[in-house]
Amino acid sequence: MPSGQSSFPRWGQFLLLFCGVGLLALISLGVGDVYISPAEVLAALTGGEQVDDSTKTIIINLRMPRILLALIVGAGLGTAGAGYQGMFRNPLADPFVIGASSGAAFGAAIAIVLMWGETPFGWGAVPVSAMAGALLAVGLVYGIASVGGRVPTVSLLLAGIAVSSIFSSMVALMMYLNEEQLARITGWLMGSFARANWDIFWPAAAIIVCCMLTLWYFSRGLDVLTFGEESAAALGFQMNQIRFIVIMLATLMTATSVAAGGIIGFIGLLAPHGARMLFGARHARVIPGSAFIGGALLLLADDVSRSIMDSRELPVGVICALMGSPFFLYLLKTRQYSLDAEAGG
Amino acid sequence: MLKADQLTCAYGEDPILDRLSVQLNPGEVLVLIGPNGAGKTTLMRALSRLLKPTSGKVLLGEEDIWKQKPREVAQQLALAVQQEHRDWALTVEEAVSLGRSPYKGWTGRMVTDDHDIVESSMQQMGISLLRDREITSLSGGEWRRMILARALAQQPEILLLDEPTSGLDLKYQFEILTLVRDLAHTQQLTVALTLHDLNQAALYGDRIALISHREIVAIGKPEEVLTPEIIGEAYEVEVHVLRHPEFQTPLIVPIGKRASTS
Numbered sequence: 081m082p083s084g085q086s087s088f089p090r091w092g093q094f095l096l097l098f099c100g101v102g103l104l105a106l107i108s109l110g111v112g113d114v115y116i117s118p119a120e121v122l123a124a125l126t127g128g129e130q131v132d133d134s135t136k137t138i139i140i141n142l143r144m145p146r147i148l149l150a151l152i153v154g155a156g157l158g159t160a161g162a163g164y165q166g167m168f169r170n171p172l173a174d175p176f177v178i179g180a181s182s183g184a185a186f187g188a189a190i191a192i193v194l195m196w197g198e199t200p201f202g203w204g205a206v207p208v209s210a211m212a213g214a215l216l217a218v219g220l221v222y223g224i225a226s227v228g229g230r231v232p233t234v235s236l237l238l239a240g241i242a243v244s245s246i247f248s249s250m251v252a253l254m255m256y257l258n259e260e261q262l263a264r265i266t267g268w269l270m271g272s273f274a275r276a277n278w279d280i281f282w283p284a285a286a287i288i289v290c291c292m293l294t295l296w297y298f299s300r301g302l303d304v305l306t307f308g309e310e311s312a313a314a315l316g317f318q319m320n321q322i323r324f325i326v327i328m329l330a331t332l333m334t335a336t337s338v339a340a341g342g343i344i345g346f347i348g349l350l351a352p353h354g355a356r357m358l359f360g361a362r363h364a365r366v367i368p369g370s371a372f373i374g375g376a377l378l379l380l381a382d383d384v385s386r387s388i389m390d391s392r393e394l395p396v397g398v399i400c401a402l403m404g405s406p407f408f409l410y411l412l413k414t415r416q417y418s419l420d421a422e423a424g425g
Numbered sequence: 426m427l428k429a430d431q432l433t434c435a436y437g438e439d440p441i442l443d444r445l446s447v448q449l450n451p452g453e454v455l456v457l458i459g460p461n462g463a464g465k466t467t468l469m470r471a472l473s474r475l476l477k478p479t480s481g482k483v484l485l486g487e488e489d490i491w492k493q494k495p496r497e498v499a500q501q502l503a504l505a506v507q508q509e510h511r512d513w514a515l516t517v518e519e520a521v522s523l524g525r526s527p528y529k530g531w532t533g534r535m536v537t538d539d540h541d542i543v544e545s546s547m548q549q550m551g552i553s554l555l556r557d558r559e560i561t562s563l564s565g566g567e568w569r570r571m572i573l574a575r576a577l578a579q580q581p582e583i584l585l586l587d588e589p590t591s592g593l594d595l596k597y598q599f600e601i602l603t604l605v606r607d608l609a610h611t612q613q614l615t616v617a618l619t620l621h622d623l624n625q626a627a628l629y630g631d632r633i634a635l636i637s638h639r640e641i642v643a644i645g646k647p648e649e650v651l652t653p654e655i656i657g658e659a660y661e662v663e664v665h666v667l668r669h670p671e672f673q674t675p676l677i678v679p680i681g682k683r684a685s686t687s
Binding site for chain 1: 470473475480494495496497498499500503504505506508509510511514515516519520523524526527529530531532559579601
């Protein structure tokens with residue numbers, strides 16, 4: 081759909097999407113080992129008498145934090161993807177392109193291998209270490225790519241590939257040398273919301289929402305970048321500032337998402353594409369659009385992961401990749417997202 | 426007023442421009458010509474605050490351009506670079522609206538005045554009907570007009586265009602150059618542009634500056650600069666210079682490569 085030619089107003093599209101996500105969340109509250117009907121879910125949420133206490137507990141204390149966490153992590157990954165794609169002017173960029181993923185995996189693996197326990201502020205050592213690993217990797221990439229006060233985009237991408245490779249090799253080495261922890265590391269690397277609770281949800285939501293709003297506030301800088309860095313500079317924008325702000329915000333969202341749910345790919349790649357198809361290319365719309373779509377996609381994937389097999393959950397990262405890859409191939413085939421055209425000019 | 430004063434620019438160790446001075450005047454089209462690699466684009470980048478000179482300075486108004494903020498510069502000076510990307514499918518109207526960025530920054534909202542300026546810029550460039558088209562689908566000529574409309578939305582006093590006709594067919598080349606000349610003459614804009622086609626330079630330049638060997642070797646009216654001797658020296662080709670039958674401007678007819686003197 082060419083942007084700007086829709087007869088249906090944009091606010092209407094956003095409202096529909098918002099309602100759709102809300103409906104999906106309501107349905108998701110009923111999905112799981114114990115099926116709960118939408119009427120019972122509504123009764124539990126509104127304090128009705130028709131549901132027993134155990135059902136209320138399942139909904140309020142077990143499923144609600146998990147569903148909200150999946151939504152917020154998906155929104156964070158989607159928004160981070162929109163930020164990275166806009167920043168790198170590359171439709172294939174995603175939250176893990178500059179090393180955040182492998183850094184997080186390294187952080188998590190170290191914490192698992194060294195059997196670090198709890199941290200003072202509620203989160204376990206594994207997510208905190210994963211978050212630190214993601215930030216460390218991106219910090220390294222940024223530092224290596226800086227040349228004389230400038231940070232060229234190509235250098236960032238190349239440094240990202242190299243740093244990712246180093247961290248991935250170290251994770252592989254740790255897995256090889258610590259067979260007894262192999263299952264735990266692998267499980268964590270595949271992503272899951274099985275551990276979700278309110279203590280994980282609130283800090284993750286606070287960080288991700290703050291970053292999303294700030295990134296949205298700076299969306300014009302990403303729009304200007306569509307003409308290239310030189311044109312953006314000629315329009316009065318200071319490129320190094322834009323780069324730093326976007327990368328920091330997107331990385332913080334990625335790191336928080338990884339810390340809260342493990343490593344989950346494809347959402348950051350797919351959500352911005354979906355948002356551009358629905359709302360056009362302006363980042364003021366792509367960013368909230370990516371948040372809604374990313375949240376909905378990840379919630380759907382989590383629903384599938386915990387309902388497709390009796391008595392056990394599948395890793396949500398695997399479901400995302402299984403659902404995401406065909407969709408991405410469909411996009412490549414049907415949309416005019418030819419890399420030649422995107423990179424051309 | 427935009428002025429380069431004893432400007433030396435380098436990428437790494439080798440200077441591209443060496444103590445070059447030039448002044449751009451309101452209501453005038455200055456065409457920069459010169460062989461490949463002579464430093465035309467470097468001069469454009471230095472004049473628009475994209476490249477910091479190693480010595481000398483660029484004066485915008487009365488002040489050194491590097492002492493002014495990028496946004497302040499962009500409110501006075503618009504640049505269309507040689508190769509612009511078109512990564513995301515913004516609409517034409519959204520793209521032209523970005524010309525208001527120097528006044529809005531990253532966060533400012535467009536108000537009625539901004540929309541009026543964007544509308545008028547699109548009208549001047551004849552692209553109002555394309556407002557909802559995605560910029561990724563524009564033809565070469567439409568794209569150039571969109572870039573010019575974006576530049577006009579900046580409401581600049583100075584317009585710098587680096588090879589604005591490259592990749593365009595003859596019709597669009599003349600269309601763009603006529604539009605630019607009209608802007609300079611009717612709205613008193615200061616315009617500088619780089620061109621490879623010497624005959625177009627003769628037709629559309631009020632003055633021509635020939636850059637060669639890191640400096641301006643000739644500057645003046647087309648008939649003063651476009652002589653067989655000056656062109657032969659700079660481009661190492663033999664040319665005849667005739668009179669344009671319609672406009673009486675110099676008409677350059679190449680004969681062949683100049684015989685080596687060494």
